Amino acid sequence: MHILEICYTIPSRWGDKMIKTPTRYLSMDPKLPNLSHLQQAAEILRKGGLVAFPTETVYGLGADALNPEAVEKIFIAKGRPNDNPLIVHVANPKDIKPLVRKIPDVATTLMELFWPGPLTLIFPKSDLVPNSVSAGLDTVGIRIPAHPVALALLKAARIPIAAPSANLSGRPSPTSATHVLKDLNGKIDAIIDGGKTSVGLESTVLDITGQVPTILRPGGVTYEQLEEVLGHVEMDPALIQPELNAALKPRAPGMKYTHYAPRAEIWIVVGTEEQVAKKLKSLVDENRAAGKRVGIMSTEEMLFFSREYNPNPDHWEILGSKDDLTGIATRLFQALRNCDRYHLDIVFTQTLPETGIGVAIMNRLHKAAGGKIIRAN
Ligand code: TXA
Numbered sequence: 162m163h164i165l166e167i168c169y170t171i172p173s174r175w176g177d178k179m180i181k182t183p184t185r186y187l188s189m190d191p192k193l194p195n196l197s198h199l200q201q202a203a204e205i206l207r208k209g210g211l212v213a214f215p216t217e218t219v220y221g222l223g224a225d226a227l228n229p230e231a232v233e234k235i236f237i238a239k240g241r242p243n244d245n246p247l248i249v250h251v252a253n254p255k256d257i258k259p260l261v262r263k264i265p266d267v268a269t270t271l272m273e274l275f276w277p278g279p280l281t282l283i284f285p286k287s288d289l290v291p292n293s294v295s296a297g298l299d300t301v302g303i304r305i306p307a308h309p310v311a312l313a314l315l316k317a318a319r320i321p322i323a324a325p326s327a328n329l330s331g332r333p334s335p336t337s338a339t340h341v342l343k344d345l346n347g348k349i350d351a352i353i354d355g356g357k358t359s360v361g362l363e364s365t366v367l368d369i370t371g372q373v374p375t376i377l378r379p380g381g382v383t384y385e386q387l388e389e390v391l392g393h394v395e396m397d398p399a400l401i402q403p404e405l406n407a408a409l410k411p412r413a414p415g416m417k418y419t420h421y422a423p424r425a426e427i428w429i430v431v432g433t434e435e436q437v438a439k440k441l442k443s444l445v446d447e448n449r450a451a452g453k454r455v456g457i458m459s460t461e462e463m464l465f466f467s468r469e470y471n472p473n474p475d476h477w478e479i480l481g482s483k484d485d486l487t488g489i490a491t492r493l494f495q496a497l498r499n500c501d502r503y504h505l506d507i508v509f510t511q512t513l514p515e516t517g518i519g520v521a522i523m524n525r526l527h528k529a530a531g532g533k534i535i536r537a538n
């Protein structure tokens with residue numbers, strides 16, 4: 162990596178102190194992208210460097226998608242297994258032409274309806290896309306992000322940008338610049354801070370190379386939205402039975418890895434609200450007696466149900482109301498990161514309704530828990 166030994170002032174929320182970091186910190190109001198900062202970031206990308214930037218889903222760690230050496234740096238900075246392909250970000254639908262061998266009819270409809278937005282489409286790739294981007298597959302995932310800073314950066318750089326989520330591999334995806342710096346400060350050339358991301362979970366990955374469009378990763382565009390447009394859409398079987406995940410081979414290579422995980426063990430407690438509330442009390446008591454720092458991560462409704470049993474965890478992380486799954490999606494990765502912030506050893510959480518964005522939320526929770534489930538019923 163090209164390291165610039167410069168001190169940058171990390172602003173107010175970092176206490177305005179000078180910290181010595183080779184990562185250039187570029188801040189901008191998403192409604193008014195700063196042209197000088199955009200040019201600096203675009204220049205770094207064009208020269209083969211790494212720039213983290215906000216998208217509407219999570220922060221991405223960008224590199225020139227057509228420069229294999231630049232792409233290689235992403236894998237090194239993140240500690241990412243090299244069999245896990247990267248998503249390529251472009252500014253305009255016409256930019257995908259050189260990157261793909263074929264644009265299926267269904268893609269044209271989906272691009273019109275959902276781009277810019279949190280939908281990644283899997284195409285047969287052209288030879289222009291380096292093998293390191295596609296991790297040896299003959300396909301490539303592409304999307305146009307719906308964030309003014311991401312779009313302005315793509316336009317300023319005038320190159321397709323390969324970008325996974327800007328976290329260390331295995332950690333929760335970053336929904337703020339603070340999260341990115343926590344994981345990657347000093348390992349990347351620059352970060353653009355454009356505030357918190359709005360969706361909070363990553364894009365939906367949809368494979369359109371086969372007969373039936375198949376969701377490989379649930380995300381910001383829901384199953385219901387896709388079904389309404391396509392009539393028929395399938396879920397990768399490895400997604401439907403998370404408990405059997407290890408046995409099934411997901412078609413999105415990234416989905417087989419433990420993900421989104423804080424250092425604390427996460428357990429999902431399954432049952433009715435009443436049953437779960439009761440079970441939480443005994444789980445907290447047992448684990449605190451064993452000397453562990455115990456957390457509960459739940460809806461506000463669960464907090465209400467639990468009053469009768471009065472559990473006493475070291476930390477209680479409220480995700481929001483189960484009636485506001487969109488809000489929970491925006492807070493989930495922060496909540497998972499808070500488990501580390503409060504030095505928890507073990508955290509008990511619950512299931513949420515698997516409708517709309519709830520499918521993606523539960524997918525991330527099952528990944529964070531690594532399949533660990535306790536039945537309260
Ligand atoms: O919202 C997002 O998608 C964010 C922002 C930055 O755009 N990016 C993101 O990238 O989440 P990443 O690398 O963290 O996750 C990409 C997922 C992985 O599970 C990967 O295996 C899958 O997409 N994927 C990428 N290219 C693929 C391909 N050609 N075939 C199958 N799955 C692919």
Ligand code: MG
Pocket residue numbers: 325326334
């Ligand atoms: Mg990721």
